[in-house]
Amino acid sequence: MIPNEFIQTLLSRVDIVAVVDRYVPLKKAGTNFVACCPFHSEKTPSFTVSPAKQFYHCFGCSAHGTAISFLMEFGGKPFPDAVEELARDAGLEVPRTHIPPAAGDRDEALDLSAVLLQAAKFYRLQLKESERAIAYLKGRGLSGPVAARFGIGYAPDDWQPLTAAFPDYQSKVLETAGLVIAGDAGKRYDRFRDRIMFPIHDGSGRVIGFGGRVLDKGEPKYLNSPETPLFSKGRELYGIFQARPAIRTAGRVVVVEGYMDVVALAQHGVEFAVATLGTATTPTHAQKLFRVTDTVIFCFDGDEAGRRAAWRALENTLSVLADGKDARFLFLPDGEDPDDYIRLRGKSAFEALLDEAMPLSDFLLGELATRHPPRSAEGRAALVNAAKPLLAQLAAPVFGALLRQRLAEIAGLPEREMTALVPIQQPVSVTPPVRRGAVSRPAPSLIRGLIQCLLLQPELARRIPVPKPLGANVDGAALAALVAFCETSKAPLTTAGVMQHFAGGTYEELFVAALTAAESEGLTAELLETELVEAVNRYWLNAQKRGDNAESRRAPPAELSVEETERARQRKLARDRVGGGT
Template sequence: MSLSPQFLDELRHRTLLSGLIGRTVKLQKAGREYRACCPFHDEKTPSFYVNDDKGFYHCFGCSAHGDAIKFLTEAKGMPFMDAVKELAHAAGLELPAPDPRSAERAERATGLVAASEAARTWFAEQLQGIAGAEARAYLGRRRVPDALVKAFGLGFAPDSRGKLKAALASFGNETLIEAGLLILVDEKEPYDRFRGRLIFPVRDARGRTIAFGGRILDSGEPKYLNSPDTPLFDKGRTLYNLDRAGPASRKADRVIVVEGYMDVIALAGAGIDEAVAPLGTALTEAQIERLWRLVPVPILCFDGDKAGQKAAIRAALRALPLVAPDRSLRFVTLPNGQDPDDLIKAGGRAAFETALLGAIPLVDLIWRSEQDATALDTPETRAGFRRRLAELAGMIADKGTADEYKLEFRRRFDALFGSAPARQHNDERPFRERPPFRRGEFRKPPPRPTTAGARSIGKGGVDPMFARAVIAGLVLHPGIMPAHAEALAELPLGDPVLERIRDTLVDAAFTGRSLEGDGAHSILANAGLGPVADELCRTNGLAFSFLRSDADPSRATRDLGEAIDVLVTRPLIEQALADATRRLGTTTDEASFAEQQRLTREKQDVERRLMDLMQPEGE
């Protein structure tokens, strides 16, 4: 069976190398790589590294080096085809059926690459010749130096219907048509596709020329013309400059998506090589998946005009179903009327880097888009807004991430339309950067029937059972500590043992000690609190979801964070209410009465939240 290079490339692309090797070799995370003791020779100090981004392993001790296929053939002794079949089955790829024509197709693909490379060379020669004077003048006006012209292989297609066809006649018209270089209409004589245009070669991740883009130099249409899809080129799966941006992104730990060829080249001129662009289409799911192979959170940079913002929203909605804990996007909006090329020309690299500092997360872009979509001045429009947010969060396939989006949207909605909407609405900072636990910004959960035990919470003070549940939750889920350490540090619990456990975990969080895995248990054990903490977790009787052994971890940390929020905000509201009540005793003006009533409602809201958390599962 003959396997094409394209099939093998796709197989490697779909195989997570660390996952494959990690089945038989114990890997340890080391930055963006994994390391282990080499499976090919005996050693005590790890010198074997696995790099998922580059798709290969390497041992600095014995020089073993290879990809997923080679690992199976050399480490497991599998025949080549057996290794390919195993990887293809895991990746969901069908092996090409045994076909005597497969070798012919592979040979034809090789011919298409050769024809494309020959066309690139010919276009580059034309740019430097007499016919390319206008194109060179255009590049001069755009401040593209010769070094970048050479690095990107820029060229020029003369305004002729047959010059390229004549120059590449040795390949034959059939090959040139299949490569997208000639156009055939109604069985008439084929003619050159690119005419009178500045040419941008499109290369695959291996650096081979597989397609072209052409920009017209006068006022004709279309402004940009791209190669059609061919056996080599799928515009929905390819990104311009991927061959240069891939290695650069690993050094910079970022990849930037811009809208066009000239934006990519302008950024390269400013020393930013980790930029790519789609090829005449909106960013596709396949392109987003390819970006995630480079970095967990690519930065999408779109022009500040309406078209640019629509492109950003389209990309966000396409990415939303695919996001996960280690996969998201950030978005940069440039000043209206400017693109990256304009920004670089006006202020150099510093201006563009400053713009990148304003990148917002995916959740912010979606929230702003939906918030600005229509006026939210009636109950009906607000209900529609909330429904749209819930539907968008429901698009996310990863359940934990979907739950977090739902919670975040609910928090923002309640903050925007809660008891102090004006103050919250005027705060333009990202939600998570705003100060927590501020008066007038407490969210109201939907009312639920309450048990008698839960109703006792409303009588004042920190309920001992509730406090024990929170501390037990922290022992079980210590990863939440860094986000809540400051608030927890001053929380009165009314139990010296609980406060010792709390103080030990807070101190660990403040000093940067690891609380993940068994870290918290080790810290508590060293403080002589291990048995007490274990007993607390075993005997706590409150049926919070975060204390249930079968609870969803994301639900656990969410409920625990909610419980801490309630415990911290409750005394703040009670103190403010007491002060307002005292003031009302000395004055009867309407403002003082309104403030006292508002704080009374907020106290009722936080009591409902507290009682809601006290509900046994299923009630």
């Protein structure tokens, strides 16, 4: 395990501009550096790298992170490898810590991801020992290198085979990880038995769960890990870690329905495929995919069940679709899946099908016309009525306008009337507002302002008694977590180090939004301490006014000098003028 203190120290010595510039040529733009985003296709640069924050952010696709995150996301490196590479560049040696578990703390000492990785290694070893499992994979046309690339293994046909991998089979963590099930009278047994095992990796390459497929006939055909602290099937995609480089090269990703489809496609050279995990495509899935590429092709069986699944994917993609993003749908001949198709016809035939995939607009309007044939006024009215809630989800203004235009043609209505019947959604801007004269905008909340100050200069938490709100909302809880981390960390505190610590956690998106908005709010490093002290004092004063004795007694207010007080007053007046006098 790599100590958190080392991560903080490493990020304080790394220059993110130099790291990113090795892979993506950067251009100076004011105090920052910009480029066309490497995570999605664009013509106008929206990818910003801040040397002051040691953080990157794309205003187009919301990709963000530290130097470690960049090597993981762009380079496809697991977390330890990314840390090792940066450490070599900085001339540091990565320390490893191993804390032997105490008798009463064994479960707490075991790390979920480490347990899952150990299980994956065990299943791989068991595959080598099972001639039956090997014969099954060979019968499906899989080679050894492809099986190794995806870490495929085998769960033996027994009740407790994992006892060979985990001497403490009663450990609570095995149940938490979804590897064992507690049956009647507390008797435990393995969840996965006599199945081909497919490790599920997150975007950084960690094993977070498993999918198991029966070798012979049996139900369920596929069995996934249950929801765990690491694994949620509505958020994860099988094969995304292995496929990311090929997705960028191909400029597209194909989404299929099963693990074997992904592996079979890779076996035949189509390496840009991923699969949902026994669930319908969710908005989170679509958002993840569109961060990696501009073209997403959903591939389904051509039967009725496949078309229903495709329609659910369409519904859940609309809300995250942006102008310039392309969602398409491919329906295979009835009774065939991608595994069957590519084994029978080969890579070229499958890629030819992908090239002819149906645009989302054609699928949407065609399906609605099938359900509500526009041969009568009643049919056309029903079609428009069915389209309204779908088009209302769109936040892509150009695409939405073009869809309304086509809908108006089908319904035989003037475009002006169609726009009145189906209003155009106003897109939510992901870029900070640009100041041109007096732009009216609300000031950030007091707690959000405290968060911004600490993210820009986290060392201030060691000198100034910043409040940790009790029983607060999400912003308050995020501030409390941020202050607690800054107060207890023994390593040098930097913006990048703080953001890396909270990466992937509950407050990551909130912190990213606060950090991204910090410059547009007029916060600069030179006056941050004054800004923070003023905000802390206002916080305690508000607590007293509310009669919140528990809050107001928790810490003394910080003090401002006469000069600092005057600077704070002048800055507030300036902000009020910029904000339109509010």
